[in-house]
Amino acid sequence: MVPLTRLFSSTLGRKYLMGASGMALVLFLVVHLLGNLTLYAPNGDLLNTYAARLQGLGIGLIALEVGLALTILLHIITAFQVTYTSKLARPIGYDSPKTKGGPSKSTAGSRNMILTGIVLGVFLVVHILQFRFGPSMEEGYTTTVNGAMVHDLYRVVVEAFVQPLWVAFYVGCMVFLGFHLRHGYWSAFQSLGIINPRWSKPIHTLGLLIALLLAFGFLFIPIFIYFTQSGGGNP
Amino acid sequence: MSASNSKTMNVRLKIWRQEGPSAPGAFEEYSLSGILVDMSFLEMLDTLNEKLIHEGKRPVEFESDCREGICGTCSLMVQGQAHGPVRGATTCQLYMRSFQDGELITIEPWRAKAFPILRDLITDRRAFDRIQMAGGYTGAKTGPHADANAILIPKDIADRAMDAAACIGCGACVAACPNASASLFTSAKVTQFALLPQGHADRKRRVIRMVDQMDKEGFGSCSNLQECEAACPKKISIQNIAIMKQEYLKAAISADFRAGLGSADGGA
Ligand code: HEM
Ligand code: SF4
Ligand code: FES
Numbered sequence: 001m002v003p004l005t006r007l008f009s010s011t012l013g014r015k016y017l018m019g020a021s022g023m024a025l026v027l028f029l030v031v032h033l034l035g036n037l038t039l040y041a042p043n044g045d046l047l048n049t050y051a052a053r054l055q056g057l058g059i060g061l062i063a064l065e066v067g068l069a070l071t072i073l074l075h076i077i078t079a080f081q082v083t084y085t086s087k088l089a090r091p092i093g094y095d096s097p098k099t100k101g102g103p104s105k106s107t108a109g110s111r112n113m114i115l116t117g118i119v120l121g122v123f124l125v126v127h128i129l130q131f132r133f134g135p136s137m138e139e140g141y142t143t144t145v146n147g148a149m150v151h152d153l154y155r156v157v158v159e160a161f162v163q164p165l166w167v168a169f170y171v172g173c174m175v176f177l178g179f180h181l182r183h184g185y186w187s188a189f190q191s192l193g194i195i196n197p198r199w200s201k202p203i204h205t206l207g208l209l210i211a212l213l214l215a216f217g218f219l220f221i222p223i224f225i226y227f228t229q230s231g232g233g234n235p
Numbered sequence: 236m237s238a239s240n241s242k243t244m245n246v247r248l249k250i251w252r253q254e255g256p257s258a259p260g261a262f263e264e265y266s267l268s269g270i271l272v273d274m275s276f277l278e279m280l281d282t283l284n285e286k287l288i289h290e291g292k293r294p295v296e297f298e299s300d301c302r303e304g305i306c307g308t309c310s311l312m313v314q315g316q317a318h319g320p321v322r323g324a325t326t327c328q329l330y331m332r333s334f335q336d337g338e339l340i341t342i343e344p345w346r347a348k349a350f351p352i353l354r355d356l357i358t359d360r361r362a363f364d365r366i367q368m369a370g371g372y373t374g375a376k377t378g379p380h381a382d383a384n385a386i387l388i389p390k391d392i393a394d395r396a397m398d399a400a401a402c403i404g405c406g407a408c409v410a411a412c413p414n415a416s417a418s419l420f421t422s423a424k425v426t427q428f429a430l431l432p433q434g435h436a437d438r439k440r441r442v443i444r445m446v447d448q449m450d451k452e453g454f455g456s457c458s459n460l461q462e463c464e465a466a467c468p469k470k471i472s473i474q475n476i477a478i479m480k481q482e483y484l485k486a487a488i489s490a491d492f493r494a495g496l497g498s499a500d501g502g503a
Contacts, residue, residue, distance in 0.1 A: 086416070
C-alpha cells in the first residue's frame with residue numbers, strides 16, 4: 001500500500017493539498033504583483049529590465065515555471081475532486097436553503113469557489129498565451145535597455161491594454177480573483193488545521209484585505225495603461 | 236404564566252411527504268388554525284397529525300424523543316434552516332412564537348446521500364453510529380475505578396473536551412452544510428478524546444478510522460463555510476475540525492499508518 005495516495009485521496013487529505021497549493025498561489029500572486037508594479041513606471045525600461053533579469057535565471061526560471069504549473073494543476077484537480085464529492089453527497093437539495101448567520105461564512109462567493117475558480121482557470125490560459133507565449137523577439141519585439149537588446153515585453157502589454165475589450169476582460173477576471181481569495185485565504189488556514197480561535201477572525205479579516213489588495217492591485221494596471229498610453233488615439 | 240398563553244395563530248405548512256426510501260416524494264400543503272403561540276413546533280405537528288388521523292389520512296412521520304434538546308433525535312429542516320430559525324436550539328426547542336401569524340412554513344427532512352429518507356421527515360442516520368463505532372471510544376483497559384483526581388487535567392483542556400462532548404449527534408451539521416459534510420460531528424468526537432489523557436492510547440487509529448468511515452459513508456468535503464457551527468444546537472466550534480485535521484495529518488505521517496494501523500481490521 002502506498003500511504004501517500006491513501007492520505008491524499010481522503011476528504012481531509014485533499015484539502016491539505018487544496019490549502020497548500022492555494023497558499024502557494026497566493027504567495028506567487030504577491031510576488032507577481034510586486035514585479036508588475038514596474039508597469040507603473042513612465043516607460044517600459046523597468047519592466048523590460050525586470051523581465052530580462054528573470055530570463056537570465058535560465059534553467060532556474062524554467063524550474064519555477066514548471067513548479068508553478070504543477071501547483072496550479074494540483075489545485076485544479078483537487079478542486080474538481082472535492083466539488084464532485086460534495087455534489088454526490090446531496091443528490092436532492094432543499095426547497096430554499098437559508099444560512100443561519102452568526103459564525104457562518106456561507107456566501108454566494110464562498111459556496112461557488114468552483115465557478116470563480118473556473119473563470120480564473122480560463123483567465124490563466126488566455127493570460128499565459130497572451131504574454132508568456134505572445135509576440136517574441138524573433139517577431140521584432142525588441143528594444144535596447146542600457147545598450148543591450150532585450151525582449152520588448154512592455155510593447156506586448158501596451159498593445160493589449162490600449163484595447164478596451166482586453167481591459168474589460170482583465171478587470172472582470174480580477175473581480176473573480178477577489179471573490180476567490182476572500183474565502184480562499186482564510187479557508188487555506190482552516191484546511192491545514194493551522195488556526196486557533198484567537199487568530200481565526202484576524203486571519204479572515206486579513207483575507208479580505210489580501211483579496212482587495214491583489215484584485216485592485218492587478219486590476220488598476222490595465223486601466224492605468226489604457227488611460228496613459230491610448231491618450232487621444234495616438235499611442 | 237404569561238398572558239400570551241391563550242393567543243392563537245394560523246399557519247400554513249408545506250411538508251415533504253414520501254412513502255418509503257425509494258418512493259419519489261413531494262411537498263403537500265396543510266393549514267392549521269387556532270395554534271397556541273406558546274406551543275412547541277413539535278406540538279404543532281402533533282396537532283396536525285391528530286387532525287390527519289381524524290380525517291383518516293396517514294399522519295406526517297417525524298422523529299422525536301426527549302423533547303428537551305438533549306437526545307438529538309428531532310431533525311427537521313424548517314424554513315430552509317436545520318432545526319429552524321433559532322440558533323443554539325434543536326427542533327424540539329423551537330416555539331410557534333418564532334413564526335408569523337399566517338406564515339407558510341416549509342418542513343423538509345435532512346438531505347444527504349448518507350442519510351437516506353425512510354419515510355416523510357425521518358432519515359436513517361446510522362452512518363453517524365458507524366463513524367462512532369469506528370473509533371469514537373477508548374479501547375485501552377482502564378482497570379478498576381480510579382480516584383476522581385488520579386489523572387490531572389488542566390481546567391481549560393477539560394472545558395474544551397466537554398464542549399466537544401456536548402455534541403448530541405443530531406446531524407444538523409450535515410443537513411445545513413452546503414456540501415453535506417460530516418466534519419463537525421466527526422471532529423467533535425475525535426477532539427473530545429484527543430484532548431484528554433484517557434484518549435491518547437488510541438489517538439492515531441481513532442482519527443484515521445473515523446475519517447475513513449466518514450468518507451466511506453458518502454458525506455461531502457468540507458469547504459470551511461462554518462454553516463455547521465451556525466446550525467449546531469450545541470454551538471460546536473469548527474475549531475474541532477482544525478484539531479481533527481492536525482490529528483489526522485500527524486497520524487497519517489506516522490509509521491503506524493504505513494503499517495496498516497488505519498485499516499478497519501486493525502494493526503497495532
Ligand atoms: C490565481 C489562481 C488561484 C489562486 C490564488 C487560488 C487560491 C485558492 C485558495 C487560497 C483556496 C483555499 C484553499 C482551501 O480551501 O483550502 C482556494 C480554493 C479553491 N479553489 Fe482556488 N485559486 C486559484 C485558482 C483556481 C482555479 C483555476 C480553480 C479551478 C477550477 C480553483 C478552484 C478552487 C476551488 C473549487 C476551491 C475551494 C475548495 C473547497 O471548497 O474545498 N482555484 N483557491
Ligand atoms: S456537531 Fe452539532 S449539529 Fe452536528 S451532530 Fe453534533 S450537535 Fe448536531
Ligand atoms: S427530541 Fe431530543 S433533542 Fe429534540
